[in-house]
Amino acid sequence: MTESVQAQTIFVVGTRAQLIKVAPVVTACERAQLPVTLLMTGQHRETMQDLVEEFGIRSPQLSAVPAKERATVGSLLRWLPMAYAGVARCIHGFARGGRAVNVLVHGDTLSTLVGSVAGRRSGARVVHLESGLTSGRLLDPFPEEILRRIVFHFTDLAFCPNSAAVAHMQRHHRARVVDSGGNTIVDAVAMTGAADVSRDPQKPYVVVSLHRFQNIYGKERLRHLVRLIQQVAKTLPVHFVLHPATRKRLIAERLEDQLRAEPGVDLSPRLGYGAFLRLAAGAACVLTDGGSNQEELAALGVPTIVMRAHTERPDGLGANALMESDVPGGVATFLAEGRYATLRCPPGLPPGKGPSARIVAALVSQG
Template sequence: MIHIILGTKAQLIKMAPVMRELEKRDAPYRFIFTGQHYQTIDWLLDNFGIREPDVFLNYKAIDVTGVMQMAKWLWHCWYEAKRREDEIFAPGDGWVLVHGDTISTLFGAALGWRAGKMVAHVESGLRSFDYLNPFPEELVRMMAFRFSHLYFCPTNWAADNLRHYKGEKIITGGNTLMDSLRMVLKENLGPQPDIPQKPYGIVSVHRFENIFQKAHLERIIRIMEFVARKYYLLFILHPPTEKKLKKFGFYGRLNDNPFIELRPRHDYFSFIKLCRQSSFMMTDGGSNQEESSYLGLPCLLLRRRTERQEGLGENVLLSKYSQEKIDAFFQSLDSFRRPPLLLNSSPSVCICDFLLRQGETCQRQTSSP
């Protein structure tokens, strides 16, 4: 039996193709949802045609947006997991699939390890090599590696980063997000978003290092205001970001700017439609970096470091908050656009082939410490 433990919007987006592939093959799996991001679960299940979770560990219909909320949520999930352990995991051997670098990743890996299951980490081997950038994702990844027995790595570079860890490294030839995007572009499902009738850029910011200190968030706002002198911006608000904007008194400042439009978070299919029609993206999100890379969309990364290689040196520029780099990006914006890059291979098929032993679409790399 395969047990898939997820908790955030990004995890569900990236693991939806894997779950759909399992369903296509009539392969049984259990979907355990931690509820770290709860408000968008219905949108995503509907977008991707995924069934309801088998187990909800947190029924509070809110997203976890603060440190105290995170602590309470984590305690509640651990309590529920211990209380309902027989309900969560099917008896006998099996795999526990976790994804990425969220607290739900670490929770799921620890839970599977404690239950004596084999833990497989999807999107494994990514590193920024800086424990504080991004924080706490880099630390979560390092701990998740320790709990894992099998590593699904998007590239050889990622697999090489795991050379000191025991276990088999499977190179999937890309990230499962490629399958998610292919699904959106092929099926053209979901509602049509309100697309501006003029050129625009998309802004998406949510990382701890950018929003949890007033000075850091104001730095992002100043960059946006600078860019808005020339370009119309759609600022897609994550719940933690909106909360901090209001707490620090910046929400009204942005809302009063006629060249910056504040928008609530969209469902995934609508968001990708907005991206495809936009001129560029400014973001601190790793998933957004990947999406931009696959879509060929110019992307200014509002971070000091990134754990991903996708798009760097091509359509993605790591700003390091440097005004010189920001100026260079917008002065030669057209040079950062390139044709979409969606490979014919499917990372999700590779993962399912390996777990079900139904094919050889993956490259293996085995190493020991």
């Protein structure tokens, strides 16, 4: 058996979005009979177990710190040193006796940073999924772009989802670079059956999902978005799926009651992964600031408006997706006139083996 097969792979997971994106890789590792452990950093109190069950993950799980919803800046700052200590302790435990360890981190969250630093200091090989993505702007999105750039420096093996990301890592960093041929989100989407959902043109509706720092912590920006949702709801029903941090900010700014009083707005708590994608797949259009959502909706071909000034992801742009600033006539008018129909594209899920299978094959072959 090769060293790479014997190596223990530790997936450091902090958020639901991260678990969704690593789940297809975890299950591919399980099929290849590689030893895998999920190391949870406890950023979300709301269950992650439903996602574990939804994706059929069987690997053992460890908790670096007790799980708790940490949706404010202060709570995250208090969590950070505890998370680092817990993650480092767990990695050291696996690395005792000189055992080979892969510490696999994903994306651009604080848990990504914690895992990469702890992995490097423990002598493990740091593997970064969705590596090399950059907006080219240090503070936008904040703090994700800063976190990415730090993690790149700690990365030993970078799995990049596109040629631009590959070029960035090869040009600026020392990591071994592998083109994964796409983003693992397409494998996760394929597992939900959302591509089989049919849209009813007689009953169009809009789905909204917003949680980015710039959108919910800027008071004027948040109020603008609430007014926009109210305006859209005059012509199309709106399903606003609330991230816990978004709900807290709406309550703090006394905006939640305004939205609940709007006849065309339905507020719902965060849905299960498959349930959200099936809801989005049937929508006339989705307004989102989530990078993962942008990728998922590109895979499904659903009309999408990215509610951000900039995005590091090319997925869907020029096809099913528009940036908010590029929407002709403004978002509300664009939706009211039904021009969202010009953005609908056929699903783009890859046939055969997707990125997750290629990532696991590379982990095995590269030792």
